[in-house]
Amino acid sequence: MHTHSPTWDDCQQLLKTLFTTEEHERILTEARKNVPGDKGRLTTLPNLIDECLPLNRPDWDFGNAEAYRIHQYPMSAKARKGIAPHINHLLEAGILKPCHSAWNTPLLPVKKPGGKDYRSVQDLREVNKRVEDIHPTVPNPYTLLSHLPPSHVWYTTLDLKDAFFSIALTPSSQHIFAFECHDCNTGTPGQLTWTRLPQSFKNSPTLFNEALNQDLDSFRQSHTSVTLLQYVDDLLLAAPSEAECRRATRDLLQELGQLGYRANAKKAQICRQTVTYLGYKLKEGTRWLAEAMKETILRLPVPTSAREVREFLGTTGYCRLWILGYAEIVKPLYKATKDKVPWAWGSDQKKAYDELKVAFLRAPALALPDPLKPFTLFVDERRGIAKGVLMQHLGPWKRPVAYLSKKLDPVAAGWPPCLRIIAAVALIVKDADKLTFGQHLKVVTPYAIEGVLKYPPGRWMSNALLTHYQGLLLDAPRIIFAEPTALNPATLLPTPDLRAPLHDCQEIMAEVTQVRLDLQDTILPNSELVWYTDGSSFIIDGVRKAGAAVVDKGGHIIWSASLSLGTSAQKAELIVLVEALERAEGRRVTVYTDSRYAFGTVHVNGAIYRESGFVTAEGKALCNLPEVRRLLMAVQMLRALAVVHIPGHQSAWTPEAEGNQRVDEAAKAAAVASSALALTQPTPDLPHLPPRPDYTPEDLRWIQNHHCPEPDQQGWHQDTEGRLILPAQLGLFLLSNLHQATHLGKKKLLTILESARLRFPRQAAQIQEIIDQCVGCQAMRPSRKGPQHTDHDPNVAPSYLASLKALQGVQHEIWSLVHSLCEIKDAPNPEHGIVPGDWHRALGPSLSRVPSQPAGEDAS
Known part of the structure; x- marks a missing residue:
């Protein structure tokens, strides 16, 4: 009789008692080498080995995990009768078996298209949430056909029937897939579960793909002259001749039969020169979209919600290699995929939707990439979208291999054209590398980007990003750049008119990297004004105070002011620089500043901010945006301008250092002076905004x-x-x-x-x-109806009494604050029992309160 279920700790303690540490490790290592997999053969799959012989304590086990149960959805008698033959067939085959489990998920009857039969689909969403994800190793269909040699023009495609049912499910995992089923004859309910890999289980494609790939390894090694591609249960065999294709197909079918797999005879395409595989049509080393795929896309209804737009983009994105400028066409559609804004289907979305469908109708045939030939990549950029065409030569002709397109990030989209093309080429080259197998790549663009990369402008991008671009693109001899050539926007191919004017990238960037062309960073000759600016910000008694000042070279203060509490040092430096430039409007002026931030904003970052739309890489507004905008406008007001950086707090005694010291002292004095001008309160910690807004x-x-x-x-x-x-x-x-x-x-x-x-x-x-x-505000407002006297006092109106009461409430609220900040000694205490409207009798210099009296009696 079982009286105890051993835990992991119990087993570990028993092993330590029976074996030494060395013996335990040796036994465990040998045991992990002999874990049986499917069909009784030893397995090398880590997930199966860890399930049988884990090295560490499992995160949870099925015996102790909390079971999840969902009752069976109501099912019509017709549907129950329709799925009964399918259930009985699986029971007879041993794929289903009766069970008793705490787990239960519902079964859904789905009617087969074009017929009256039903098939059963199990809703395993809750089970999938609770099962650990494994790394997916299913091939990417985006690049799968790139492994197909163009010389292999005879094809066989096989679709394995009920493929997942070929993989046995370990008994310890079977009960979590249980579902309720009624006997059609007796109506008795019961539970069934799977003994094979369920089709709705999220890890089934990866587990099956790995198992089948391992099973077909021996076939690949014995048939090196043919190519076998596998996408889960879809197989494509390609051979250079019909005879080799037939021989390899026969051997493959025999191998699959011995392993226990079955091919679907209705879907098999045996030894043909034109086949359809994964929605693509293959013929003589080329591929194009199958008519069924085009028809599926064209029949999609117009989206009516953000979710349907995402589904449409997911379907079309599978075939984006055939569409030139796909990212540019669908750009308006992405605006309709956001759930946080009201969904709208406007004219831009309708135009993009129709244009994309037309593009699919005109989708050309693409050549299969030949790994033995070099590639040519034509790249251009337009309105923040990188577009490219990957091509290979066939004799004197260029044949397209793929159309590539990507959207630039917000920062790169705000760069000058000569730098945007670098970001565009980097994006397209990354995608092209998935198809070129490391072959030589010739890049053709309208810009001489190789020279820009070798002699880069340091103002626009960080060292890390520049190093990334240089490492990716300056990879000679694999990547080489052709002479700049004008490209046709419609085809991205060179235009016949080679006389098209080409610009100088260095000259263009020199123009766009400055907020004004004649801006200098050294002192102007014949300056009418030479000013020093400084902004100061520091904390005194928990309060951040700030001030700013402008001083001329003679030490006279041109302008100084205290700034609002909480102003940062960077903001103060921008404010004072703007003030100086606005006061010198129309003059020739040299302005000294010790702020790297203000100097960099004028000379470096200002143009970048303007080009990028004053947003960061995350799309957020810049810090100190109003001051930055005002500064960029003020720079244009002067006849000639030089903003010169001078190091702060120098020990050397020079005229520049002396002027900087004077303005620093003036700015600090302005900041401190603010406390004498106004009663201030230490800035409390402001509450943070919620992480996400709750817009109605x-x-x-x-x-x-x-x-x-x-x-x-x-x-x-x-x-x-x-x-x-x-x-x-x-x-x-x-x-x-x-x-x-x-x-x-x-x-x-x-x-x-x-x-x-x-x-x-x-x-x-x-x-x-x-x-x-607000009662207090309304009480303080003067009455428009004239005084309204009370019955007991003809000289005092109720509105006036209400005003006095409101004023007394305000006094109680602020008096403690004034007392603590100003440290008034022997200040009168406003706390008393007197309320406006009370009657009082004058007794010498003081007052004594008396009960309220009716009107007409003596009072004062």
Whole structure:
């Protein structure tokens, strides 16, 4: 009788008692070499070996895992009767067996197309969620046919019937695939489970592909003159002659029969020069889309949701090698795949949808890549889309092998054309390498990018990215660059007119890498003004204070100001530089700054920001965006300009160092002076925005109507001026709390929102509603109906009393803050029992409260 189920720890303790450590390791190593696989032969599959003899404690086991049960969905008598023959056949074959399991998943009857028969499909989604993923090793159909030599023009295709049922399922795993089934004769319910690999199991394709690949290894070694491609259960055999194809096909069928596999006779294509494989038609070393594949795409209905658009793109993307500029055509469709914005099917999407279907109708035949010949790659870039055609020569003709296209990332899309083409070539070469087998590749573009890569502009890309491009593209002699040639946009092939003007890349980049052509980084000769600028930001008593100043070479302060609390040093440097340039409008000026950030923004990054649309690589708005925009405009206001960088805090005594020291002292003095001008409070830790916004449908409609750009990766929208758009409820919550603490008016609250670069739907109306509903604000407003006296005091109106009460409430809220910040000694205490409207009697210098009296009695 079993009284205990041994655990992993029990087994390990028993092994330590029976064997030494060396004996245990030797036994385990030998045992792992002799794990039986399918059909009783030894296996080398790590997942099967680890299942039988794990080296480490299993994460969980089926015996202790929490079972998941879903009741069988209701099924009509007709459907139950329709799947009964199929179930009985599987029971007789031993593929199904009765069981008792805590697991249960529903069975779905699916009617076969064109007939009255049914087939059963098991819903294993919940089981798939709970089973560990294994690394998929199924071949990529995108590159699978690239392994087919063009000289092999006789083909045989085989489709294995019920392929997954050829792989036995280990008994310890069978019970998690149980399902409920009713006996058609008695109606008695019961449970059945699989003894072979289920078809709906997520790891079945990978497990079967590995097993079949291992089984066919001996055939490949004995038939080296033919090529055998395998995609799960679809086999393609190619041979150079009909005789070899027939002989190899016969041997392959015999091998499969001995291994227990069965081929579908109806789908087999034996020894033909034209066959269909994976939706592609093969003939004489070329491939093109099969008519069935084209018909499937053309019959797809117009999408009515974001999900249907994604399904359409997934179907068409399988055949993108045949479409020139596929990424450019489908660009509008990707905008309709986002769930966070209201779904819309506009004219741009309709045009792209129709254009893509027409492109499939005109899809050309593509040559199979020949690994013995070099390749030629024509690449161009247009509107942020990289496009390329991979070709090989057949005598005097060029034959296309593949059409490639990719979208550039936001940063690369904002580069000058001479650098965008480098990013485009890198993307297309990566894709082409999957088809070229490391063969020589000749790259043809309209730009001389080899020279740009050898003498790169350091302003536009990081060292890591530049090294990546150089390592990938300057790979002589495998990759060589042809002379720049004008390409026809319709075909990406060289145009017959070789006299087309070609530009100088270095000259073009020199123009676009500066915010103005005559900008200098050394002192201007005959400068009318020589100014020093500095912004200072530091923390005193937990409060970040900031100031800025502009000083001339004589030490006179041209401008200084304290900046708002919390201003960063970088922002302060931009503000003071903008102020200096705007004050020197129309003059010849030299401006010194010790800020690398401000200097880099003017000389290096400003042009990059402008070209990239003032967004980062993640599509987010730049930090200090208003100041950067203002700086780029201010640079254009001067007749001549030099922004010169000077190291800060120098020990050497030079006129430049002296001027920088003076402006540094002036900026710090301006920052400290801010505390004497206004009562300030240490900036509290501001609450963070939620990770993702919770926009309502009304919010999204408002965003769409205001033509706002696409959201960032977290789903936050910004308007065309870079202001963050809050959900209406969040904006209302923010303003309600802000008004409750400050009782500011409408204009001031709108100014605060603008300073914080925030916006939300109906913000002006919401602010007005908040103010109208505020009791204190309404009480402080002067009455438009004139004084309304009370019955007991004809000299005091109720509205005036309400105003005094509201003022007293505000006094209670701010008095403790004023007292703590200003350290007022012996300050009067506002805490007392007097309430506006009480009656008091004057007793010398003090007051004493008396009960309220009716009107007409003496009071003061």
